[in-house]
Amino acid sequence: MVFRFDSMARATFALLTALLCVGGELIVLGLDYLGIATVLMMTIEMAIMAVFMIMFMMNPAGLMPMTMIHNKRGAAVICALSFALLVVGILLAPWPRRQGRAPADPTMDLGMSLMGPQMLTMLTLGMALFATIVATVVLATRRGRYDRFGDGLQDAPPADPVRGGLGR
């Protein structure tokens, strides 16, 4: 339904429903912590996305039916072929048998793994999150150095309301 609604707000909430179902299925699979984290994160994410939709979309409420897609037939063929290929692979692959039983507390297992053998993964994720914070602020700020000093960084220093740098 996500890509069938005219209204962008309705599409956002359809996506939220789909991702809440993913979180619910994780809980069914025994991953309570990750399932609840997914549900909470997706709820907030989709709320932010709805705000951005209303800010940027030309038709957020779907009052004027319009299409904003391109190459629908080609994409449908690609996706149908991909799905068929994946289903054939899923049904024909010799999946290994389950080895062992799920631990009583998979969250503890995850924490011990992230703080032990998977520490490099955790460090990489932390650095990626930090880089994202910096990149998003740089992208979203209105007054970057090129805005203030020109494309060649050769314009006269602007009259900043508060002087930056050290020694203020």
Add this chain to the structure above:
Amino acid sequence: MSLQLFLIVAAALFCIGLFGALTQQSIVMLMMGLELMLGGVILAAGAAWQYIAPTTADGQVLIVVAITAMALEMAVGFAVVTALFRSREIDMTDMAAELKE
């Protein structure tokens, strides 16, 4: 439910997301397609953990990575949309085609 059933649902989510990412002109809708694709990856990783190797936490770590990727994709995507809209007042992929030149 069996492993195959979970994986088929995950494949369906992934392919619907791929359809959105390939067809949508709006950058925000394109990001919604990417979110659906990552949702499929999360579901497949959870099913693989439960039905293949529940004693190791690798499947759970993959889910953490995918959830983080979703958050990063959305944050950077919105920042790029904000920067694009601020500089050229565009929010469609077709109108941003000149960026590739």
